[in-house]
Amino acid sequence: MAEQPIAVIGGGIGGLSAAIHLAAAGERVIIFEQNDKVGGKMGEWRAEGFRWDTGPSVITMPHVFDDLFAVAGKRTSDYLTLQLAEPLTRYFYRDGTVLDTTINLPRMLAQIERIEPRDVEGYLAYLAYAARLHRITGKVFIYDTPPTPASLFKVPLRDALRVDAMRSMDTAICSFVRSPHLRQLLGRFATYVGASPYRAPATLNVIAHVELNGGVYYPRGGIYAIARAMARLAAELGVEIRTGCAVERIMVENRRVRGVQAGGERIAAKAVVANVDVSTVYERLLPSEATSAAYVQRLLRAEPSCSGYVLLLGVQGQHKHLAHHNIFFTSDYRAEFADVFDRGMPPNDPTVYVAITSKSDPEDAPEGMENWFVLVNAPALSERYNWAKNAPRYRDRVLETLAKFSLTPQIRAEYQLTPLDIARLTGARRGALYGTSSNTPFAAFLRPHNRARNIAGLYFAGGTTHPGGGVPMVTLSGGVAARLLLEDLGKRL
Ligand SMILES: Cc1cc2nc3c(=O)[nH]c(=O)nc-3n(C[C@H](O)[C@H](O)[C@H](O)COP(=O)(O)OP(=O)(O)OC[C@H]3O[C@@H](n4cnc5c(N)ncnc54)[C@H](O)[C@@H]3O)c2cc1C
Known part of the structure; x- marks a missing residue:
């Protein structure tokens, strides 16, 4: 048999x-x-001559894929062409400041110096701190079988005391850098696991290491x-x-x-x-x-991680001042996370992420157009917010937010995914993007x-x-x- x-x-x-x-x-x-x-x-969605990725857009830790393909005796490059995003992300602030994150350290430091000269040393110290978190926690919390409280005993005492789990990500960030711009930017890495920088343990600053020291990658196609x-x-x-x-x-x-x-x-x-x-x-x-x-x-x-509200837009024209990955920050980040995690409501004044893969793969949009993937943090589904009823109004809110940055896209194609759709299409409980909180x-x-x-x-x-x-x-x-x-x-x- x-x-x-x-x-x-x-x-x-x-x-x-x-x-x-x-x-x-x-x-x-x-x-x-x-x-x-x-x-x-x-997932991906093709319609009206456009192609959009409907889920993840930021890929870090390419060595994880190398290890996966190696298990079968293959190389990642036999299957995928991963290219480094440069800039990693372009950040737009309400006061007109624009900052491009990059793994090119001189370029990154020159931009920080223009915003707050004292943060150059703070940023360097923060990067070293995040790298240390990765060294200490990687083995126990990321790359091995699940940790137990006893796993911490495998970590030398000096390192165990530096896991930094008892203060928030934001508190740790504030101890390194002064500029509100940089604090908001570094706090955003909490959202990579659907969390709030004001609640998540400082240990999660490790995410900044994988992106700011390791890079963001985009697979061609x-x-x-x-x-x-x-x-x-x-x-x-x-x-x-x-x-x-x-x-x-x-x-x-x-x-x-x-x-x-x-x-x-x-x-x-x-x-x-x-x-x-x-x-x-x-x-x-x-x-x-x-x-x-x-x-x-x-x-x-x-508690689930947060969910997301997604707009897939086919947009007329080439927006030369936008990069592949763009963030349009709210002016009150704390209020955004209070809306999502305390009130169970989508942010009243959201941070808006826009990914445009046609910047890297022009065939993702018809000639002279762009494919925008627009994502906003949203709470996990609950009775506190009715997406079936409120989605059209929230869609307008997102576009009004972009207009505050003088961005009024001429929309030629439009689709949306609410947390309800994410739950229905993927089976995610309460539409959570990243599992549990x-x-x-x-x-x-x-x-x-x-x-x-x-x-x-x-x-x-x-x-x-x-x-x-x-x-x-x-x-x-x-x-x-x-x-x-x-x-x-x-x-x-
Ligand atoms: C909008 C959005 C943006 C995101 N952005 C990023 C990002 O930028 N970077 C990043 O790293 N991650 C991002 N994520 C998170 C990332 O996509 C997920 O963490 C990851 O893809 C989840 O993988 P998974 O293995 O848990 O499986 P899932 O993707 O949850 O897949 C589970 C599969 O099981 C199937 N299934 C469920 N029940 C059954 C059943 N009874 N029988 C058969 N099949 C079943 C489902 O159809 C589904 O295909 C994002 C997610 C979303 C939705």
Whole structure:
């Protein structure tokens, strides 16, 4: 009898990564994806001659992809052309200040000097601090299996005291730099995990290191090229990808996974990797007798990361003063996060992000036009804000905000994704972009483990498990899930 396959539920980046790792280790793998294409939150939309990425737009940590392709004996460059974004991002402030972040240090320091000369040394000290956070926390919180409080004992005491988890990101930033412009810019990195700089632990300043020291990358052909490349590598390794195939149930007997039920068919599997929100797996996919109501409630109570409101605009003309990545900052950042995380409302005066991939890939828009991906922080779905009713009004608010920067795009094509759409299209609980919240110092310890705690043969990959949300993180999570699974099979990766 043929050996049973491993079932991967969900073809998001975490699921694809897990499948690649497992297939490279010689396992037979089937991915079940409910949508008609893989990628999950990493999606793309083509219409009226435009192409837009609909999810991630900022890619950092390219070494994570190098490691993934290397697992299969391949090179990233065999599948993807990653180019460094220069500038990384162009920041526009309400007082007319414009600042281009760059990994070119002299260029970066010259701009900081013009804003606040004393911040040149502060910025250099901050970069060193963020690099140190990466060195100290990388092994424990990012690249390895999930941390436990005991993991901290592996860190030399001197370093453990420098993890800086007990003050907020913003407090730490303010201790390095004085300029409100730079403080706002550095605080923005909290949003890379859907958190608030005024609540997230200072440890998350590590994100500034990966971007400001490591760079932002763009794959030619669009961000979706990453999902396409991973699906291609998976297929080459023999992974079977069944799209349009939702898993309805994970079959469990005597606390051991036996397979999945999809499209009414029961498929035996020796293990299951779920790339679905962990709370959804417990609430909807596992038989109730295999779970505990208290644990399900605990998962459902966990605060989600923020969501987002997206406008996809086809815009007439070439806006030469815009870069590929642009941020139009609110004048009151604190109020923006209070709206999102305290009031559960989209920001009254939002920071607006605009990514224009046609700056790098002109074929993404018809000649003489641009494809704008416009993103605003939004709260996770709750009864406090009714997107179905209010989306048209909020869309106008976003465009009014851009007008404050003298930007009034002539719109030739327009689509939108509210948090409701993000939840519906990707299965994200409450439309959260990055899984559970990183707003507390304990978030890294509270995330569900990649190995289910009381069901043998069940593993998790994706933004709601370790090491958290964001494309590089979920790629790593697929590797961790695969490693634990293979260990349990008595194999090594
Ligand atoms: C608008 C937006 C902007 C973002 N910006 C960035 C960014 O700039 N940089 C960055 O790094 N990250 C960004 N992110 C976050 C990033 O996209 C996610 O963290 C990451 O892609 C999530 O991957 P995942 O592995 O958790 O799977 P997901 O993308 O959540 O995919 C899960 C998959 O499972 C499938 N599925 C669910 N239930 C079932 C079922 N029962 N049966 C079969 N299939 C099922 C879903 O259809 C989906 O394809 C952004 C996300 C969004 C939405």
